[in-house]
Amino acid sequence: MTKDSPNLFGSLFEPATRSRVVPVLVPMPAPKPYSYTVPDGVAVEPGSIVQVPLGPRKVIGVVWDGEDDGSVDAKKLRAIERVFDCPPIGREMRQFLDWVAGYTLSPPGLVARMALRAPAAFDPEPMVEGLRFVGGQPERMTPARARVLDMARDGLSWTRSGLAHAAGVSTSVVDGLIAQGIFETIFLPPPPVVALPDPDFSAPRLEGVQKDAAVDILNTVRSGGFSVALIDGVTGSGKTEVYFEAIAETLRRGKQVLILLPEIALTASFLERFQDRFGAKPAEWHSDLAPRTREKVWRQAVTGEVRVVAGARSALFLPFEDLGLIIVDEEHDPAYKQEDRVYYNARDMAVVRARISDFPIVLVSATPSVESQVNGQSGRYTTIHLPTRFGDAALPDLHLVDMRRHAPERGGFLSPVLLRGIGKTIERGEQALLFLNRRGYAPLTLCRVCGHRFQCPQCSSWLVEHRFRNQIQCHQCGYAERTPEACPDCGTLDHLVACGPGVERIAEEVERHFPEARTIVLSSDMAGGVKRLRLELDAIAKGEADIVIGTQLVAKGHNFPLMTLVGIVDADLGLANGDPRAAERTFQLLSQVTGRAGRTGRESHGLLQTYQPQHPVMQAIVSGDAGAFYDREIGERERALLPPFGRLASIIVSADARGDAEAHARGLRQAAPQVSGISILGPAEAPLALVRGRHRFRLLVHGRRASDMQAFLRAMLAHGPKERGSVHVQLDIDPQSFL
DNA sequence: AGCACGCCGACT
DNA sequence: GTCGGCGTGCTC
Numbered sequence: 001m002t003k004d005s006p007n008l009f010g011s012l013f014e015p016a017t018r019s020r021v022v023p024v025l026v027p028m029p030a031p032k033p034y035s036y037t038v039p040d041g042v043a044v045e046p047g048s049i050v051q052v053p054l055g056p057r058k059v060i061g062v063v064w065d066g067e068d069d070g071s072v073d074a075k076k077l078r079a080i081e082r083v084f085d086c087p088p089i090g091r092e093m094r095q096f097l098d099w100v101a102g103y104t105l106s107p108p109g110l111v112a113r114m115a116l117r118a119p120a121a122f123d124p125e126p127m128v129e130g131l132r133f134v135g136g137q138p139e140r141m142t143p144a145r146a147r148v149l150d151m152a153r154d155g156l157s158w159t160r161s162g163l164a165h166a167a168g169v170s171t172s173v174v175d176g177l178i179a180q181g182i183f184e185t186i187f188l189p190p191p192p193v194v195a196l197p198d199p200d201f202s203a204p205r206l207e208g209v210q211k212d213a214a215v216d217i218l219n220t221v222r223s224g225g226f227s228v229a230l231i232d233g234v235t236g237s238g239k240t241e242v243y244f245e246a247i248a249e250t251l252r253r254g255k256q257v258l259i260l261l262p263e264i265a266l267t268a269s270f271l272e273r274f275q276d277r278f279g280a281k282p283a284e285w286h287s288d289l290a291p292r293t294r295e296k297v298w299r300q301a302v303t304g305e306v307r308v309v310a311g312a313r314s315a316l317f318l319p320f321e322d323l324g325l326i327i328v329d330e331e332h333d334p335a336y337k338q339e340d341r342v343y344y345n346a347r348d349m350a351v352v353r354a355r356i357s358d359f360p361i362v363l364v365s366a367t368p369s370v371e372s373q374v375n376g377q378s379g380r381y382t383t384i385h386l387p388t389r390f391g392d393a394a395l396p397d398l399h400l401v402d403m404r405r406h407a408p409e410r411g412g413f414l415s416p417v418l419l420r421g422i423g424k425t426i427e428r429g430e431q432a433l434l435f436l437n438r439r440g441y442a443p444l445t446l447c448r449v450c451g452h453r454f455q456c457p458q459c460s461s462w463l464v465e466h467r468f469r470n471q472i473q474c475h476q477c478g479y480a481e482r483t484p485e486a487c488p489d490c491g492t493l494d495h496l497v498a499c500g501p502g503v504e505r506i507a508e509e510v511e512r513h514f515p516e517a518r519t520i521v522l523s524s525d526m527a528g529g530v531k532r533l534r535l536e537l538d539a540i541a542k543g544e545a546d547i548v549i550g551t552q553l554v555a556k557g558h559n560f561p562l563m564t565l566v567g568i569v570d571a572d573l574g575l576a577n578g579d580p581r582a583a584e585r586t587f588q589l590l591s592q593v594t595g596r597a598g599r600t601g602r603e604s605h606g607l608l609q610t611y612q613p614q615h616p617v618m619q620a621i622v623s624g625d626a627g628a629f630y631d632r633e634i635g636e637r638e639r640a641l642l643p644p645f646g647r648l649a650s651i652i653v654s655a656d657a658r659g660d661a662e663a664h665a666r667g668l669r670q671a672a673p674q675v676s677g678i679s680i681l682g683p684a685e686a687p688l689a690l691v692r693g694r695h696r697f698r699l700l701v702h703g704r705r706a707s708d709m710q711a712f713l714r715a716m717l718a719h720g721p722k723e724r725g726s727v728h729v730q731l732d733i734d735p736q737s738f739l
Numbered sequence: 740a741g742c743a744c745g746c747c748g749a750c751t
Numbered sequence: 752g753t754c755g756g757c758g759t760g761c762t763c
Binding site: 021023024026028030033034035036037052053054055056057072073076077078 | 761762763
Binding site for chain 2: 026028059107110341
């Protein structure tokens with residue numbers, strides 16, 4: 001009884017002690033944490049990972065910060081069932097998760113869930129059963145037993161099956177020796193998922209500009225605290241070697257490191273480069289990790305056993321024990337943006353994570369995003385330039401092919417100039433790469449008799465013919481059917497005509513001109529899947545193909561050392577698709593693809609077929625003067641009020657028809673005077689998916705200040721439950737403006 | 740996000 | 752007469 005109880009009866013009629021109540025974030029789109037009671041004798045603190053009952057099921061939640069406000073009826077409260085034997089989510093990580101939830105207007109529980117994506121990792125990993133040689137002799141010695149004893153005499157511990165395997169015997173031989181007391185069973189801590197990296201395993205091979213860049217980066221890391229460095233270096237300039245030095249220094253200081261990569265760039269060759277420098281591989285984190293490995297990596301990142309993780313965007317939400325550096329490689333890559341459930345850009349959120357925990361972050365790209373470029377120019381980011389290639393690898397010599405002057409033959413898409421280039425290249429025994437970012441045979445098929453165009457029955461886009469598979473497919477929603485022989489409208493046979501090129505059609509044209517050459521088509525829908533693709537890429541690297549025709553996927557990661565010619569079939573593709581980033585994306589893609597050539601030290605070339613040779617993107621590519629392009633692009637966005645500077649948001653609305661989406665936009669314009677413009681991109685300009693009979697439109701909203709945007713979006717979300725179902729919000733704002 | 744409840748169409 | 756579609760509502 002407390003001294004200040006009003007009277008004896010008052011305290012008698014109250015429950016003796018109201019058990020402690022704590023907020024718990026549950027994996028559910030609730031706007032705030034739920035309240036749970038803490039059973040007597042149970043200890044929890046903010047960050048504790050717990051199991052709680054939620055309706056009929058049990059879920060994993062995190063004890064959150066703050067006091068219970070008593071707003072929930074005490075009768076509704078249920079008790080925490082279990083506290084996991086796991087280090088709690090740290091204060092800074094909790095702050096980060098709260099920040100992301102606020103910024104992306106997402107329910108905090110769903111954001112927290114992203115940090116807990118490892119089903120069974122919250123209990124300590126079980127001890128591994130091992131064997132230790134005790135000594136002595138078995139009653140009867142056999143050759144098999146002798147071999148086992150030979151292996152085990154070093155006194156180190158073995159696993160049962162490992163020892164049997166090493167001695168070349170079955171496990172029953174080992175079991176027999178255990179039974180005789182020659183070995184004893186011991187319990188070992190689970191093995192680390194990767195070995196410890198050694199910052200000084202091998203000396204960095206750096207020269208010239210690289211050396212200066214490495215010094216700059218080292219100074220950033222040494223001075224400690226939050227800073228953003230942007231490494232802007234052409235393909236092959238040795239960016240990776242430079243940021244490896246930042247990693248080495250962070251490791252020497254005893255902190256963990258996170259390397260973010262677009263999923264597709266997380267390749268065996270990257271891991272090997274890391275291993276060559278640090279003597280061990282980084283732990284990997286991506287969507288198709290085996291569940292068991294996933295749990296191990298999560299657990300060991302949390303306990304600090306793993307020092308370096310290389311992962312896709314979701315790795316940003318790993319609750320590291322003591323993170324001290326983030327590298328965002330290929331920072332411009334759109335794959336960093338997640339567009340379902342919680343909408344976020346991992347590159348931007350990584351900057352925030354570094355800011356909150358006060359450590360440096362390094363953004364890396366050959367073609368920085370306009371946002372990062374702006375931040376570099378304004379001095380918020382420190383830019384480190386690497387303008388030249390490393391070693392003897394020269395930049396390819398790039399030329400535009402004006403298609404108005406060098407028209408292809410009738411029915412073809414390759415200009416005589418490009419065909420001549422290919423011929424010369426394969427004559428020399430070198431490889432040529434033809435790039436066209438369009439899968440299939442032709443993007444549109446129509447009937448020559450009645451003009452019928454094959455359109456997807458489920459959405460508004462054209463059906464793409466795939467001759468290899470004898471199908472016509474919708475690239476928007478995945479609909480597919482067999483290629484018909486007759487027109488479904490007028491019934492005429494054999495009068496269907498393909499319009500425009502896809503990679504399959506280019507392959508056909510190439511085979512017509514170079515029947516002897518070994519030609520291969522690489523595209524994401526390749527029969528045989530990722531496995532087959534890997535094999536083909538290896539084969540190409542070994543020179544087992546003369547002409548490679550590929551879509552977007554040849555732009556990333558893989559190097560083709562024998563490639564001396566890159567031909568861009570349609571450099572203009574993608575410039576007019578209604579995306580405000582079209583020019584930037586095209587510039588980035590073309591830079592990456594042309595960068596695939598010229599790593600051998602041999603003379604190499606790039607030919608870009610275009611109908612718009614004066615276009616700023618084309619000029620920037622061939623002149624190698626990205627600066628002028630960026631300045632222009634920044635100016636364009638300023639004029640269009642689509643700046644990358646904290647004022648652009650993009651919202652996806654579902655509606656039955658364009659008219660409805662327009663009405664919605666009008667409503668928003670009236671309700672939101674603080675934003676300076678709302679414009680619609682819809683199926684007509686950029687076919688977004690049609691989901692269950694509803695078109696999806698993208699609204700671009702721009703305001704003068706980031707805070708206006710936030711206020712607007714909050715108001716919009718609060719509009720009402722019906723709206724919330726169909727209106728998805730995705731913020732696309734530069735985080736630094738909030739810091 | 741899950742999961743239950745609840746109300747209308749094609750089948751053993 | 753039931754099985755099963757997905758619309759609405761609730762979870763501390």
